[in-house]
Amino acid sequence: MTLVRPQVARMSGYVPGEQPQEAGWTKLNTNENPYPASPAVAEAIARAAQRLAIYPDPLGRKFSQAAAEVLGVEPDCILPANGSDEVLTILMRTFVDAGETIAFPYPSYILYETLAEIQGANSIRLPLRPDWSWDVDAVRRHTEGCKIVFVPNPNSPSGNLWDDETLLRLLPKDGILVIDEAYRDFADRPRSFDLLRSEAGGRIVFTRTFSKSYSLAGLRLGFAVARPDLISEMRKVKDSYNCDTLSLAAGEAAIRDQEWMRANVDKIRVTRKRLDDTLRACGFETVTSQANFVWCRHPSGNHQQIYEGLKSRKVLVRLMKFPGAFAGCDQGHFTGLRITVGTDAETDRFLEELEATLALMT
């Protein structure tokens, strides 16, 4: 169709992730939190539902104030958005022109590539080593000229965490380093935002989400953390009222209840260890995770079969394929399973069904 922009026309249609809305599933495929959000959230939503006839605060100032207090930055360092996916879209539209280049590690979150495609920008996949570490010297040749280097940290699907020193070496010369911290609350060490005060800090943007550690994937709320001069440029590009009254109120309540979030995260970290140990005992190779999921590969390579066996038993995990990753692996199609850390009961159910599935394969 000639009506549509060529770069959109040649994109394949969006294939929605599996989000069964009915009950009965053990859903370990999209890294949702198995524990409910702070009770303060439902209260905040009920109160905010009384003032839906009027527009929200276009700048989400009360939310930004709360987030800033918790993170130890100034409120004008915060840009709330309709999920951290919208932060990524805003970043692309603020900093990257058609024909310019972005880069991101590979394998990682593939949305960066889709967003670059929509923007008419080029994207470079920066190959990781098979142990998920960077060959920084090799990679820097590609990152130096980029407008944005995106790094999810912890990375998905692997769950490993890179240190700031490594990431800073990926900062492009005249571009931005985006550290996508969707899963950062699940890591052992907390993040300090002092990095923003360093010399490099003027070209770093952090992104955060309420979908994972705060148990609010249905709310669509995320935010950027960066120096005010970057935030004010990003603000020009966002829709005027990009965040609604309910999510701003809910997010404010959620971020002020750190104790609740930390308690859920701590439970998940304990279960994560047990999940990882048991997967290894079942013969899987795993990566030690700092996120709320575990990446694993079975020596049989039958990941499709394991995924389908589990699905037939109403257990959803994420089968992932990364064409061309780690040259030589799986005839050029690196595959594996990403298992979200659920409750202990969900994890038991998964492990049981996994055992039954593996038994049928041998």
Add this chain to the structure above:
Amino acid sequence: MTLVRPQVARMSGYVPGEQPQEAGWTKLNTNENPYPASPAVAEAIARAAQRLAIYPDPLGRKFSQAAAEVLGVEPDCILPANGSDEVLTILMRTFVDAGETIAFPYPSYILYETLAEIQGANSIRLPLRPDWSWDVDAVRRHTEGCKIVFVPNPNSPSGNLWDDETLLRLLPKDGILVIDEAYRDFADRPRSFDLLRSEAGGRIVFTRTFSKSYSLAGLRLGFAVARPDLISEMRKVKDSYNCDTLSLAAGEAAIRDQEWMRANVDKIRVTRKRLDDTLRACGFETVTSQANFVWCRHPSGNHQQIYEGLKSRKVLVRLMKFPGAFAGCDQGHFTGLRITVGTDAETDRFLEELEATLALMT
């Protein structure tokens, strides 16, 4: 700053509309509905708040089903979005490349121009006649080569409604006609979507919002109505989870309660007539409105002074300036006041404070 795209860097920062969040104001500046949303909305929100830990349906299918039933179209003709502003952003990113051109009537909704600027596209203001009618023959020279012609109908700030025949003559040869129907529910005649089944229907997109007639400006929910082939292209560009669980559930409840919406709209239409009559009696020129606001101009031309007088009395209306509109008017700066139709009590308060303000001026 060289980091930022040049077209973003030269944009002036977004100036948020006046959205006082505290009580005490008579707020007639941003066309919110003075009556509350259907009680079914709060119930739907309370239920949906129980399932926020998981992601929403990325396609919002239950909402689309409800909207389709009410509008008499197929569900795959509906694309829900984060406010109809997001529909406009999606349209721009789906159909308009950098260097291509969009057009819109002038004076009207200035966001079209901002979105074109972000996209690196050109925009043409199509001048209206002083009575807000089109000189279609003059204008068609400019619209034929456009990728999108945007027409708010009813128009803002004037509130007048153009007939479909006129609008169809603005359809570009290889582009899209977007009929932005944010205010359409306030018009005397209902819209039939049969137009989508006509030959031209493959290049028409309607946009709708819950912010006005459904009293849900705080919710951020709008949608596009178009043929499925256009919707599926637009779907590629939207964020995967662009609508949250709460707004999809609330929107579904709101659109299913047509009786409630119609009752509020009918009250507003009665008050609109009284507001218009009284403004004329006070010496204002008005435009007969088919929306939930009335555009008026005072022969003194002192619109800034009237606006400020009202604001000092905690009555907010919208002072609007359209540089270059209607050549010769106001030394090149066409100005006026756009008054949202409030409750009868709010309208009385506005008229009282207006009288007091005018009395001080003479």
